[in-house]
Amino acid sequence: MTHPKVSAADLSDAGLPGLDLSDAGLPGLDLSAVVAEQPDPLLFATVSGAHLYGFPSRDSDVDLRGVHLLPVAGLIGLREPEETRTRMWDRDGVEMDLVTHDLRKFVRLMLRRNGYVLEQLTSPLVAHTSAPHAELCSHVPDVVTSRHAHHYRGFAGTQWRLFERSGELKPLLYTYRALLTGIHLMRSGEIQAHLPTLAAQVPEAPARLPELIEAKAAAEHGPATVATEDVRGEVERLHEVLDAAQAASGLRDETDALGALHDLVVRVRLQHAQG
Incomplete structure (x- = not known):
């Protein structure tokens, strides 16, 4: 199943303003081929690291982070699921570093008060997005805590x-x-x-x-x-x-988003399985 693209306006409504990659020192870098090469669908891929943090150097690598969606058989069969995939390579003279998590693992990380994955999720440097990406972003206020x-x-x-x-x-x-x-x-x-x-x-x-x-x-x-x-x-x-x-801080001490995020993971997985 191919999820519909989400516009910059949609991302902005979800708290995720889209930016041109050239704004982060990545002019002319086409990341669509990287997305297309992945063995399972990506729900999103964003640029993290020094480019997101606003202090890249001329020789900074490009840190891509995102979420892939394993097929149901990949989760219930006998083989260990590839919940995290890591790849580093050189593309046209640029060092690329791609790390993606399966949706279930990524959401579990969200619920563990992991600021790093929230930064990846809400990065405005968007290489690829989808409707579930925007939906995940909409849950960030429910996940953030004082902890x-x-x-x-x-x-x-x-x-x-x-x-x-x-x-x-x-x-x-x-x-x-x-x-x-x-x-x-x-x-x-x-x-x-x-x-x-x-x-x-x-x-x-x-x-x-x-x-x-x-x-x-x-x-x-x-x-x-x-x-x-x-x-x-x-x-x-x-x-x-x-x-x-x-x-x-006026932030809550604990998140109450587990139920809603559980439903999201199940729904997206079933929609993909049904094609």
Whole structure:
């Protein structure tokens, strides 16, 4: 079964404004062939990583993330289902990294307070979409909880330790991005992963961010342009701001979307099986 395409207006209504890929430093990149090559239907494929976060370099790879739909036999037979597929390859001189989950697994990740999959789902850099994609997006407000702060706190901590070991600029920007995304989410309920936008929207964002983003454009794995001790206090302060934002957040503590998302998974699977 081929799901109907969803327009940019439809995506906007679902909280997912469509953007031209050239807006993210991907001019002329045709991803339709990548979608067509997949062994099972894709419900959506979006660009994640540095292009979504707003600080790609000239040699950044293209991180594609999405959801595929396994046939019923792939779930109830004796063989282990391919719930997650990963592929890395070079296409016309561009390194591509594609990861997709089967719909059931992806929805389970949504329900585990995983901010990363919500960023993939709501990425405005859409390579392929469908009606179920828009429907999944419509459930994001029901899935987001105050406990998503734990995801961003933990991810920022991992990236900060990587920055301390490597001295590279990339993990430092990932640290700032995770903390600011978490702060903004706790205050607004909105998934926003674009660091330049966050720098303008979050009052506590360090003033040095535009300079660091500009420096990252020159090299994917270049050294940081600031010393660790110069930014340690900023990062510690943002952790405090995230803690306070979580404590004051009006977001619910638990999601009540399991029933609706269960029905969505069953319905989409049955529609596909019936052809």
